[in-house]
Amino acid sequence: MSVQNETDSGIGHPPLTEAMVWDAEEARRARARQIEAVARWLVPVLVVFLTLFIWDRFVVVNEIPHFILPSPGRIWQQLVADRALLGASLIITLRITLMALAVAVVGGVILAILFTQSRFAELVFFPYAVILQVTPIVSIAPLIFIYVQDATARVLICAWIVAFFPILSNTTLGLKSVDHNLRDLFTIYGANRWQRLIHLQLPSALPYFLGGLRIAGGLALIGAIVAEYVVGSGGAGSGLAFRILEASYRLNIPRMFAALTLIAVVGVTIFALTGLLSHLLLRKWHESAIRREA
Amino acid sequence: MSEIHHRTTLPIDQRPRVLEMLGIDKVFNGNVTALKGMNLRVNEGDFISLLGPSGCGKSTALRLISGLMSPTTGRILWEGGKSRGDIGVVFQEPTLMPWATVARNVYLPFRLRGQSYASVRDEIHEALDLVGLAKFPDAYPRELSGGMKMRVSIARALVTNPRLILMDEPFGALDEITRQKLNNDLLRLKAEIGCTVIFVTHSVFESVFLSDRIVVMAARPGRVVEELQIDEPYPRDLAFRTSPEYAAYSQKVSAALMTAMGELV
Structure with a gap:
């Protein structure tokens, strides 16, 4: 008995390699996955740095003394x-x-x-x-x-x-x-x-x-x-x-x-x-x- | 190290007895009668279907045989001693341990007996081979389709070469195509290893295709109303499904079921 011809014999997801990207749709999805993988780390890091930057500007522009709010x-x-x-x-x-x-x-x-x-x-x-x-x-x-x-x-x-x-x-x-x-x-x-x-x-x-x-x-x-x-x-x-x-x-x-x-x-x-x-x-x-x- | 034993199946009237249910009653909470006066003799190599509407006590009968419940009255006699011995079970859901691989799931009955994996590796691989999963011992259940999970469940039930396999509507939750394929494979398995099976179903066609004996049951109270034999040699194939005999048997079983249910009205 073979399972190949069973209606839904999907086994896991094979790792994505170059050879498996066979059409534009697949390539687009692969690209989306890559972007998401990077964005998952990049976005939170950017948000933190942006917050620090705004904080710094806020302190400097308003000349807030460091014993109230340090930069x-x-x-x-x-x-x-x-x-x-x-x-x-x-x-x-x-x-x-x-x-x-x-x-x-x-x-x-x-x-x-x-x-x-x-x-x-x-x-x-x-x-x-x-x-x-x-x-x-x-x-x-x-x-x-x-x-x-x-x-x-x-x-x-x-x-x-x-x-x-x-x-x-x-x-x-x-x-x-x-x-x-x-x-x-x-x-x-x-x-x-x-x-x-x-x-x-x-x-x-x-x-x-x-x-x-x-x-x-x-x-x-x-x-x-x-x-x-x-x-x-x-x-x-x-x-x-x-x-x-x-x-x-x-x-x-x-x-x-x-x-x-x-x-x-x-x-x-x-x-x-x-x-x-x-x-x-x-x-x-x-x-x-x-x-x-x- | 004994691998899965391949038995030959004798003609139905010469088979030795495996167990006998004698006058079994099962009453829940003192007033709900789930099963009344059930008698059933199970022989080596039988493929028995318990067929009936919901509430007819077919699943209760299976739970009594498996030892998950005790009868209120009556006795279950096991051939060769008091103990129930080695049985295999397949539920409606595959009932696999999601954290264990296919091979480790099939290993479970041995593990609970304290046998090491290495000592039963051959049995496990043979069982997986029998159900067509030889290539997937290291897969996790979530990676498998519904039909493949059910095959793992079947492999686990037969891996210890049990004297009896109980199946409680095993294919009820699968799509029709997968179901038919598993029906075919189950019969091929039966022909190959000659196991004894009690199979609970509410499908007339499934029971006719698979069984050599059909026990028709009725509800309120759950009871046996008729026992029919399907005298068609195994292995059965597509030709049997489309034969006039199959149609005639189906009609006969349907009629018995209708009579059983008609008593309600």
């Missing part, structure tokens, strides 16, 4: 001048953020597995997860600072509380969203609970988990920054948020902007990396990662 160039100079100080703070904030994210991933996934394996565990723990999620971290943080002495641990706990919920709720949803026919199939083939988890539930939950990870990455950074703000004091845990506070007390506006820029860069990097991870893991099979031609 992008002035911020860059500050960044270079303060690179040792801000670099050290960046590493502290980055470390807290990544540790919080790691603990959120481990804790969120383990709790999600526990929830789907045991209805009882879900009934017991889910209210706490929700309470932690809906109570603003700013209001919990002062209590945590009373009870927890270690400066790093305090901030880490705050960042973790903010970051873990999207992982937990998304992964739980994913573990429960198994195709019911596949579930029946596993039952018929006599799969045990462990095989069902490893070979069916975890792969089904992967896209959901990755969606949660993208949200949690941003939230971990927010949690770390908010926690530092609430601490308010310098010394041991002086991350980027503390530098912003400190600079504002000294009316060092360019340094505030420089620290802010670093925070934004960290946020964008986390977003890009989690997006890349998601793409790499799902591109072969999941609808969200498949590019369709219009």
Whole structure:
């Protein structure tokens, strides 16, 4: 039996090569694809540069003093001048953020597995997860600072509380969203609970988990920054948020902007990396990662 | 290492028994009778169609045989012991794992038994070859057409060389051309490996073309009303589809179905 003569035996899309561009219509489409591939990167970059240019002109033309609104160039100079100080703070904030994210991933996934394996565990723990999620971290943080002495641990706990919920709720949803026919199939083939988890539930939950990870990455950074703000004091845990506070007390506006820029860069990097991870893991099979031609 | 076993099919009255359903009732929620007093003997090499309108309990019967449900009353006897043993299943949807390649999907029943991929590679490739997908072991399901996905599903059902294959309206969601092609291929497969099949359908023509026994069922309550034999040797081909015998069988089965449904009015 051959499949060639089946009505719709389309298998993937072969990579586009010169030899395959056989007519004008095809060539036009190939060109459109190339333009889109470039524009996808070029347009956002151009928009950023345009914004910086307008900002710069606005400051220069209106002769705004740098202690009110520094120009992008002035911020860059500050960044270079303060690179040792801000670099050290960046590493502290980055470390807290990544540790919080790691603990959120481990804790969120383990709790999600526990929830789907045991209805009882879900009934017991889910209210706490929700309470932690809906109570603003700013209001919990002062209590945590009373009870927890270690400066790093305090901030880490705050960042973790903010970051873990999207992982937990998304992964739980994913573990429960198994195709019911596949579930029946596993039952018929006599799969045990462990095989069902490893070979069916975890792969089904992967896209959901990755969606949660993208949200949690941003939230971990927010949690770390908010926690530092609430601490308010310098010394041991002086991350980027503390530098912003400190600079504002000294009316060092360019340094505030420089620290802010670093925070934004960290946020964008986390977003890009989690997006890349998601793409790499799902591109072969999941609808969200498949590019369709219009 | 045993590859897919090719059985020879005996004449219908000499076939050994695979299973027997004895006085099966299935009642849902204490008051909805899905199936009433079903008796069915399945023999080695049978191709049995369960044919009837929706609500006649044909899918319920399949779920009972597959062990996904237990009967409210009655028993299912399996030849050679209590256990149901090795069966293959094909659902209406292809039901493939989208994250796994074609070969890995076909490997699933072995994997769940704890057998390594390397030890069953030959069986997997033979099964893919049988359904015409020998060239696509590394493709992902999303790259395949509906018909090809269904072939993967069939390969997975027969790869362990099961004593019984259950098919629950497997081609119902496919277009007519693909459906006919898969019907032909299924019969060729049956002739080649002599598997035992219970096939649920609501198409008279499909059931006549494929089966050597047709169990006509009626709804409210779901029950068997008639059992018909199609005495036409396999393999069957296009010539059978256009023969007067085919037309006569179709008419007979349609009439049985009409009588079954007429009891409703």
